[in-house]
Amino acid sequence: xxSVDSHRGQWPIAAALALLMLGELVLMNGPRSAxxxxxxxxxxxxxxxxxxxxxxxxxxxxxxxxxxxxxxxxRLFNVNLPTLLSPLxxxxxxxxxxxxxxxxxxxxxxxATWSVGSLMAVSFFAAIVxxxxxxxxxxxxxxxxxxxxxxxVGVGLYFRARDAESGRLIAAAVTDAQKEExxxxxxxxxxxxxxxxxxxxxxxxxxxxxxxxxxxxxxxLLPGIVRSGTEALGAMRRMVGTLRxxxxxxxxxxxxxxxxxxxxxxxxxxxxTRLRIDLPDEVPPELGRSVLRLVQxxxxxxxxxxxxxxxxxxxxxxxxxxxxxxxxxxxGRPHELNQGGYGLVGMRERVDLLGGLFSAGPRENxxxxxxxxxxxxKK
Numbered sequence: 001x002x003s004v005d006s007h008r009g010q011w012p013i014a015a016a017l018a019l020l021m022l023g024e025l026v027l028m029n030g031p032r033s034a035x036x037x038x039x040x041x042x043x044x045x046x047x048x049x050x051x052x053x054x055x056x057x058x059x060x061x062x063x064x065x066x067x068x069x070x071x072x073x074x075r076l077f078n079v080n081l082p083t084l085l086s087p088l089x090x091x092x093x094x095x096x097x098x099x100x101x102x103x104x105x106x107x108x109x110x111x112a113t114w115s116v117g118s119l120m121a122v123s124f125f126a127a128i129v130x131x132x133x134x135x136x137x138x139x140x141x142x143x144x145x146x147x148x149x150x151x152x153v154g155v156g157l158y159f160r161a162r163d164a165e166s167g168r169l170i171a172a173a174v175t176d177a178q179k180e181e182x183x184x185x186x187x188x189x190x191x192x193x194x195x196x197x198x199x200x201x202x203x204x205x206x207x208x209x210x211x212x213x214x215x216x217x218x219x220x221l222l223p224g225i226v227r228s229g230t231e232a233l234g235a236m237r238r239m240v241g242t243l244r245x246x247x248x249x250x251x252x253x254x255x256x257x258x259x260x261x262x263x264x265x266x267x268x269x270x271x272x273t274r275l276r277i278d279l280p281d282e283v284p285p286e287l288g289r290s291v292l293r294l295v296q297x298x299x300x301x302x303x304x305x306x307x308x309x310x311x312x313x314x315x316x317x318x319x320x321x322x323x324x325x326x327x328x329x330x331x332g333r334p335h336e337l338n339q340g341g342y343g344l345v346g347m348r349e350r351v352d353l354l355g356g357l358f359s360a361g362p363r364e365n366x367x368x369x370x371x372x373x374x375x376x377x378k379k
Contacts, residue, residue, distance in 0.1 A: 014050045016094070020094055038079050041067075042091045042095070066092075100116055101156040105155075198304055207222070207225070266302075266303075272312065275314045287354060294347055295326065295328060306333070307332050315328075329363065357372045359371075
């Protein structure tokens, strides 16, 4: 980045200081060499004030040195330059005020105290050497200088407090974003991997039950276990790839086909399942992801918690209100729910993020999950 680009935001202040210096030059009416030297010595403090927004390493020493030298020149050659509520020239005063406000805003308290103290000391030195304040008792300028100085410190403290509050808000926003990312990852891990692992577990349990009486039946279940394990491994790899590369993992590019495949895996596990699906021509990717995860997690819960279900109904349909209604119901007797589970919590979070409605609970015969997700996104 060039120096011009790095100080682009300080051009208004630089322009204001340049105008003040130009005004001083005009008021001189053909300056003598001593006046020109004093005028030139006000250039370093102005440059230091502008550059202090980016770098303050030499700003205060340069300003203090310039004012110190110019004070001797003014006293030695009896130079008369316009001032305003300060023993310094108007440009020097403006530069010191800007520098004070920036230092108080940006620097640590100890460094800011020393820097502001140095500027006050050299200003007091200039008051004695240039205007002989002590003997002349120029109380108006003394009071004006104090007001300007405290005003600059107050401005710096205001912006310092505002920056601190902004930093706290940013830190809180980052913490919230990290929390949301962790919740999203936990939800995806639970819904995807647990779905496949549950399928493996159900098939393995079935194979164990029939292995003694019908070894061939057990053998027929092995391909399903292998397929579920492969799908679980693939889901884990996609998730790791998403975390490493920062790419958004898309759960489905063909919602109907993926829902049908999910239902087919449930049928292979021995659960009679009916599917009714009516989708619009285009389904937003995030909506498709959530619908598929709702179906997967609901079927997983049937595998894990329903006792002796004879029929599972999966229905995805459009509503007159412009939403997708997802219903997964079974007629099995529910186990006592595990209060430590996250499946229902994750489903509710998915639906809430899309501005939909969600309910899950027992019905007259079995258990039902119902969700309505707006096609146009959260409103």
